[in-house]
Amino acid sequence: MDQIHPVILQVEDLRTRFHIPEGIVYAVNGISFILKEGETLGVVGESGCGKSVTMLSILGLIPIPPGEITSGKALFRDKDLISLSDSDFEQLRGNEIAMVFQDPMTSLNPVLTIGRQITETLRTHLGITQEEADQKAIELLDKVGISEPASRLGNYPHQFSGGMRQRVMIAMALSCNPSLLIADEPTTALDVTIQAQITELVLHLREQLHMTIIWITHDLGVVAGIADRVIVMYAGFIVEEALVDDLYEHPYHPYTHALLGALPRVDRRRDHRLNSIPGAPPNLLVEPKYCPFAPRCTHVIERCWIENPPLVEIAPDHKAACWVNIDTSLTGQPL
Amino acid sequence: MTEAEQLIVVENLKKHFPISGGLVFKQKTGSVRAVDGISFFINKGETLGLVGESGCGKTTAGRTILNLYPPTDGKIIVAGHQLIGADKKELKEFHRKTAMIFQDPYASLNPRWTVSAIVSEPLRVHKLFTNERERNERVHELLMLVGLSPRLINRFPHEFSGGQRQRIGVARALAAKPLFIVCDEPISALDVSIQAQVVNLLEELQDEFTLTYLFIAHDLSMVRHICDRVAVMYLGLIVELAERNELYENPLHPYTQALLSAVPIPDPKRDRQRHRIILSGEIPSPINPPSGCRFHPRCPVAFDRCKIDIPEWREISTGHWVACHLVANQ
Numbered sequence: 068m069d070q071i072h073p074v075i076l077q078v079e080d081l082r083t084r085f086h087i088p089e090g091i092v093y094a095v096n097g098i099s100f101i102l103k104e105g106e107t108l109g110v111v112g113e114s115g116c117g118k119s120v121t122m123l124s125i126l127g128l129i130p131i132p133p134g135e136i137t138s139g140k141a142l143f144r145d146k147d148l149i150s151l152s153d154s155d156f157e158q159l160r161g162n163e164i165a166m167v168f169q170d171p172m173t174s175l176n177p178v179l180t181i182g183r184q185i186t187e188t189l190r191t192h193l194g195i196t197q198e199e200a201d202q203k204a205i206e207l208l209d210k211v212g213i214s215e216p217a218s219r220l221g222n223y224p225h226q227f228s229g230g231m232r233q234r235v236m237i238a239m240a241l242s243c244n245p246s247l248l249i250a251d252e253p254t255t256a257l258d259v260t261i262q263a264q265i266t267e268l269v270l271h272l273r274e275q276l277h278m279t280i281i282w283i284t285h286d287l288g289v290v291a292g293i294a295d296r297v298i299v300m301y302a303g304f305i306v307e308e309a310l311v312d313d314l315y316e317h318p319y320h321p322y323t324h325a326l327l328g329a330l331p332r333v334d335r336r337r338d339h340r341l342n343s344i345p346g347a348p349p350n351l352l353v354e355p356k357y358c359p360f361a362p363r364c365t366h367v368i369e370r371c372w373i374e375n376p377p378l379v380e381i382a383p384d385h386k387a388a389c390w391v392n393i394d395t396s397l398t399g400q401p402l
Numbered sequence: 403m404t405e406a407e408q409l410i411v412v413e414n415l416k417k418h419f420p421i422s423g424g425l426v427f428k429q430k431t432g433s434v435r436a437v438d439g440i441s442f443f444i445n446k447g448e449t450l451g452l453v454g455e456s457g458c459g460k461t462t463a464g465r466t467i468l469n470l471y472p473p474t475d476g477k478i479i480v481a482g483h484q485l486i487g488a489d490k491k492e493l494k495e496f497h498r499k500t501a502m503i504f505q506d507p508y509a510s511l512n513p514r515w516t517v518s519a520i521v522s523e524p525l526r527v528h529k530l531f532t533n534e535r536e537r538n539e540r541v542h543e544l545l546m547l548v549g550l551s552p553r554l555i556n557r558f559p560h561e562f563s564g565g566q567r568q569r570i571g572v573a574r575a576l577a578a579k580p581l582f583i584v585c586d587e588p589i590s591a592l593d594v595s596i597q598a599q600v601v602n603l604l605e606e607l608q609d610e611f612t613l614t615y616l617f618i619a620h621d622l623s624m625v626r627h628i629c630d631r632v633a634v635m636y637l638g639l640i641v642e643l644a645e646r647n648e649l650y651e652n653p654l655h656p657y658t659q660a661l662l663s664a665v666p667i668p669d670p671k672r673d674r675q676r677h678r679i680i681l682s683g684e685i686p687s688p689i690n691p692p693s694g695c696r697f698h699p700r701c702p703v704a705f706d707r708c709k710i711d712i713p714e715w716r717e718i719s720t721g722h723w724v725a726c727h728l729v730a731n732q
Binding site (some may be wrong): 083113114130228230231258259260261262263264267287288289291292311312315325326327329330332333334336337340341342343344345347348363385 | 455456534561565566593594595596597598599601602605620622623624626627628646647650660661662663664665667668669670671672673674678680681684686
């Protein structure tokens, strides 16, 4: 293990399913990864790939039933989060691990003032008086760039714009100085200039507070600007994992490769049509027995239809789950 | 440059929505100036991009051009015919020549109608292919065009994925053989791998039928890819308009510059080298837009005159239009 950067979170063979009237949804199908202290991990994938379910499973936020975690461990420092009791979780969530969600409107209670919502967290976790909590709330709002914070404590969520509400959510997440921040699509609902403001804010706070961050997104562009390491997910599997520069320069898995080819670039002239990926993601109601990307893959071989490839290291710090020995012409950037 | 045929001409188009107050006697207390005087043209077979952040008026502009909202003021000319003041018969003909593809493929298809009913609706409305057999053939043909199997003709929208639903929306838009289609964020509800499929389909159809598109979007990377020329809107006005590479490589308006610098690039090394202009604040209310240049409260290079005078909409170089005092001074 790296001495300078100890492991903060280690997830092993996590599997989550949902039992619904139509059958079983195989949402997360054996995921393992390691997160080091101070690192920013990007988790990328399309809707239904299991990126959010993975994080919710780790945080004990999967409703059981219909959900079921059939196997796996998630060691946060030395505690296994999967077997943690609800009361222990309450201590951990908000205190040591904090979350920011995609939609700041539904994450905030519309009938409570912003001040009340922030101070509630502070008082629950820190056991301080209302006056102290108010003072701390003002400091927090100031830290996330809300002007005249004292006068805004009495405001309700509807009096804030989308970007401002996301700042409030970040302030709440930071209130107990968490060591791990899990951000689930925090900028997706925001306009591009506001997205840039929020990203800048999180990066600034990361430096200041030495936070470890997991940033979940569907946007390969956003991840490029913030992550140290990236995990690409597809149909409940990790298909590729690499350091950020390496992933974009040498995407190994055909899915990552195709995804990058399907993205137009704001900084480049158009030279050809987009490389579209035929078909659609697989039906999660069917138990995955072979490579989930096989039906859409242009490099598919016979073995892909027989067994699911494991995630293996194919270069230093670079893992991929693919049977095909991709020729060198494929490993460079296609554009 | 050859003289291209201008299919769509929009002059000083305005759309204001009244706000009323009062408990018993409703009185007009103000108006939302969603679109406040925009002018542009679109050549036949061309795609014009209309970009901007939420609330800038781009969707209202698109809908007003198609007469889904009656315009407050201005001129809309489609294939030589003035839209405003047209009689009922002319309007119906106008609606046949135009179509719209909507953002949300879940909300824009009637859940109780079959694919066949949805796609053939424009044919029934405009009394085209009146013979049932002909109409069915046309629906088959349309489904094939958008890459759906005609066997699915009697299915309902819920049986399709988002990308397939958007294809149904495209088939419906094409049904009455329109000349001009407004695409209002047609791909923003779709996953990346599906977006490319729909974009490529729209381009193939454009080539095949010489369609003219107004492509409304907030994804600036996709707009650069698909559009020939791009107009940038801010708070009800177009602030800059140019050919795509000119706009993306030589943006003149400070808002365009900030907008482009904020777009993430899927290339970590490039992304780190970039200078990002972070705008302060957010888009103001279109009820009381700021005086002078509407962008001045957020503009990093605003000076005194920007607060007072409205900048003139000027052609700086051939085909590159911009409304900014600073650019005009240079």
